[in-house]
Amino acid sequence: MTDDAQRRAAAFRATREAHATEMAEDYVELIGDLMTQFGEARLIDLAAHMGVSQPTAAKIVQRLKILGLVENRPYRALFLTGEGEALAARSRARHHVVSDFLLALGIDPETVAIDSEGMEHHVSDTTLAAMRRFVADRNGPTT
Structure with missing residues (x-):
């Protein structure tokens, strides 16, 4: 395989890996935001914010539970595990950097x-x- 082909393969592999974690990152970030804003993250609110049905959100939450990112109890709100909180924080930070850059x-x-x-x-x-x-060069040092 040529160097060019290897570079392209690596880029495609990185994109596939990013796609694999996208949904988990978006959902844990939103669960964290809902917990901060409302003190809890309910499935109905999660579905509404993501623009999906409750059964769809429930399936995704099940996957997040299997991954060890989310916990819940019957008839109770959703909670992030320590691993889920860390992923949400990383995702939120990346989001802010990209947003600030585009602005x-x-x-x-x-x-x-x-x-x-x-x-x-x-x-x-x-x-x-x-x-x-x-962004820092453009906006000057922050305090």
Whole structure:
């Protein structure tokens, strides 16, 4: 295999891996946000915020439970495990970096909200660091 083909294969592999974790990242981030905002994350609220049916949200929550990211008890709210909280924090931080970067480029907030949802899952740590530097250089030092 040529070097070019190996680089392309690595890029496709990274994209597939990002797709595999996208949903989990989005759901744990939202569960964390709902817990912060309302003190609990209910399945009905999760489904409404994600724009899916309750049975669909329930299936995804089951997968998150199997992955050890979420806990719940019958007729009770959803809770993040320690691992789920860590994933939510990483996902939220990536989201903020991408959003801040796009805003610094002058993109309107509505477009930023849409684009950052997808981009946050596919940006390398190297690119995130460059985005952070760009925003910091543009906005000056923060306190």
